[in-house]
Amino acid sequence: MKYALPILSLMALAACQTATITAPEPAPAAQQPAAVSAPEGRPLTAGQWLFGSAEAQIMMAQSWNRIAAYAEAGAAARPEYSVILAPGATAEAPEFLACGEKPLAAVFDVDETLIWNLGSAGAFRRMGIEFDPEIWGEWERTGAGKAVAIPGALEGVERIRKAGVEIILNTNREAANVAGNIETIREAGFGDYVHGETLFLKGDTPGGSAKDGRRYAISENYCVIALVGDQLGDIADIFNDKSLSPAARRDLAAAPAFDRLWDDGWFILPNPTYGPFEGSSMEEIFPPETYWAPASKE
């Protein structure tokens, strides 16, 4: 097989395998779009891994185990400082908000942290698009019951509550869609949350999707012992500085002042399906010093 098939032939053949396997019947016009009509007939690989694989389920359940154990230990040994970076703190001058006598809380992102948005992810895939803000807004308003709890999350939240640590959600779902958002969280099994008390949404404080303002608001009433999310913006806005290259962002996350907090107050869950890392170039992901090409195909 010295000479490869032309790319298009390979792609067509690959598509054929999929199409032949799924072999959808033509849908009558009155029916809902058949679930087999995704552009290539299957979820994207990242979605197959995250939402469907035993491998990702294990990582999720174990992450939630560790978060719960950490919160239980934190509740027993009351800390002097929260894990929320103080305004103006940097890797060189890290400062954290003081706890005083405030009650303890753990702060969680919602999407792809507490719940998997299977309803909207499936819809986007069937439509052959990655994301549409208008459709996402409708999903916030009407998706209750079609998002599911992440493996281990319900048990983890229950353990943290039992340890006497308040569960507070800080999400970039829109304040304008508060009713649908609360219902979506409830229908996924997490109980009721109160806007402005245990639920903070985009629009609650200035800064748009930046979450530091909401973290400061939460800190007025709570000592936050754990921050949990699928993106570094769930930890501190400093990591989402648009001027950071992927490599600079990795270096900042690994700076000594911050490195000691991962899995020890700051927790990241895997989400390879979307995030602030998107937009990386070929050179950023496959740097020149790793360039390789097969001689057999040249």
Place this chain on the structure above:
Amino acid sequence: MKYALPILSLMALAACQTATITAPEPAPAAQQPAAVSAPEGRPLTAGQWLFGSAEAQIMMAQSWNRIAAYAEAGAAARPEYSVILAPGATAEAPEFLACGEKPLAAVFDVDETLIWNLGSAGAFRRMGIEFDPEIWGEWERTGAGKAVAIPGALEGVERIRKAGVEIILNTNREAANVAGNIETIREAGFGDYVHGETLFLKGDTPGGSAKDGRRYAISENYCVIALVGDQLGDIADIFNDKSLSPAARRDLAAAPAFDRLWDDGWFILPNPTYGPFEGSSMEEIFPPETYWAPASKE
């Protein structure tokens, strides 16, 4: 929008009938894939996350921290049983190989566990294909220096060695490419491995890519206290039974007899870019009870 996709699917099917009947012509040399023309100019999202994001780097470094700490503790408290499932063991009748007085070892997969294959991943992406076994074979033979150590792996391996635990690699790289494979591992910084002693390759025992045979061979000389990989086949072949649906595979991994071992002898690192989970259908990943469609686009 609603009806466009089924039509596209039908067109794909029509194209397939032709493609599967007509043998593709060999491509003229001038039409070979250009090395710089990634289909959409960027790595796939899963690759951007895994190889480039601070989020994945943190998960990797923390996973390796935990693996090293576990091995250090295991070396101090010598176990009676290894974490390798005995032949014929099941979730209902779990049995593990006895350790006797054998020296301790930790067994690792190589690809996407010790090293990231940036050279081949970049090449596949530039060619617009997901995988080609012929090219992969050439990568095994000639890729040394173009694969890199995963964040945290070098430090983790060093700690485990210092604890007196032998590092043994069990990979589905081919025995026929042993020289290139050893050099790739060495060039990534992991030192020298000896085929049949500290390095086990596909072809060393019957069973093809199934790794149980090699795990049994390793167990003749070692008490294995940790198994580490990016896929459940790195833990036990029972999880790769082809008859398991994604849901059944998740259930098996979460069976009580196995569930207690995750992060406690059995360790999984994230790899959403390829794996045994691939091939899941839309219904398996987005089950009917989560079906949702936006009214605004109908």
